[in-house]
Amino acid sequence: MTTSWGRRLIASLSAAVAVAAIAFIASVVVLLTANGLASTILPNAAEFMIFNALAALVLTFAAALLGGLDRRWIAVVTGIVVGLVSVVLGTLVLYSVLGAALNSTAWGQLWSSLIGINLPFWLAVAVVTPTAGLAVYRSIEGTRGARAGATVALVRIPASNLSEGLVTHIERESVDAELADKQWDAYVAALSEAGWQTVEVASADGLADAVFVEDTAVVFGDTAVISLPGADSRRAETAGTEAALRAQGLHIERIEAPGTLDGGDVLKVGSTVYVGRGGRTNAEGIRQLRALIAPLGYTVVAVPVTKALHLKTAVTALPDGTVIGYEPLVDNTSIFERFLPVPEAHGTAVVVLSEDTVLMSSSAPKSVALIEDLGYTVVQVDISEFEKLEGCVTCLSIRIR
Known part of the structure; x- marks a missing residue:
């Protein structure tokens, strides 16, 4: 017999992968479209968003385990919070990989990105979490909270x-x-x-x-x-x-x-x-x-x-x-x-x-x-x-x- 916690782990991971993957693809497509579908922008867009996606995957997985996908209204809140936090963490990791100094200018650019280059990603996470993410989670774990x-x-x-x-x-x-x-x-x-x-x-x-x-x-x-x-x-x-x-x-x-x-x-x-x-x-x-x-x-x-x-x-x-x-x-x-x-x-x-x-x-x-x-x-x-x-x-x- 598969235990409830076993299913919850699998459901949480599957939902997290779905949210991160869909948000990554959607945000890269938006950036490509905004730049006239120039293929030269693809490597930079993917590199910028991959860290956001990894952060979203980890955060969504943890949130789902803790009940963040047990009810639809909770999933809505989870999506908004995970979306915002993941772009902050993802951008900080990117700065670290690039060796950029975390000075006032860097922080200013990070906050500005929330309504700029990072906006498509966190909006995608906010939308996908209570929809596709929740659907994947429920199809596997079957929580009745909703x-x-x-x-x-x-x-x-x-x-x-x-x-x-x-x-x-x-x-x-x-x-x-x-x-x-x-x-x-x-x-x-x-x-x-x-x-x-x-x-x-x-x-x-x-x-x-x-x-x-x-x-x-x-x-x-x-x-x-x-x-x-x-x-x-x-x-x-x-x-x-x-x-x-x-x-x-x-x-x-x-x-x-x-x-x-x-x-x-x-x-x-x-x-x-x-x-x-x-x-x-x-x-x-x-x-x-x-x-x-x-x-x-x-x-x-x-x-x-x-x-x-x-x-x-x-x-x-x-x-x-x-x-x-x-x-x-x-x-x-x-x-x-x-x-x-x-x-x-x-x-x-x-x-x-x-x-x-x-x-x-x-x-x-x-x-x-x-x-x-x-x-x-x-x-x-x-x-x-x-x-x-x-x-x-x-x-x-x-x-x-």
């Missing part, structure tokens, strides 16, 4: 062949595709109305189960673990999810074969992560997840799942950490610190929208009443067509807090 504090839900529109989705523990029923589309729209609207920013993962028409996007990744703070679905037919779904998570600026890890892991088997309760060992998630997948997230402060507890498709088909958790579930689907309730049984199979799943509000299926009215009686506000959605495919309210989105 969207810190946001609550984002990734969703994926149902495929045209939704009715062909896998069914394992229930009898197959006919799925109304048109109604499913309307229900999905209402689900997304409910998330938006609750204050969540909904972001669509690129559609995957032809991948029947792709709408159940939760199974393709699990998010732990600033880190997203891309799953390796237990069903071979679902493995093509992960690429789109990974692209969407990278766009959100998350650090990416992944489960590798022979391990398998479905996101629907992962239930987070504080720093404890319950992982269902069942038909879709195997022991090697659990072992890899434990190794990936233990350094992040999470403890993985393996849970046997033999009566349901996923762990979160059987149990989920309320905002206070109480695990709720339908007992006939739960192998061992004593594994959980606090367990509350619900009266309906479709009442096991809740999406935590806030500390006092949860999202539940309208097909479990008794369970909804029970949760409301505990003092929670319950937002209800009809997802009957997805429940025919063993889906629930959690598996239709990936929540990023």
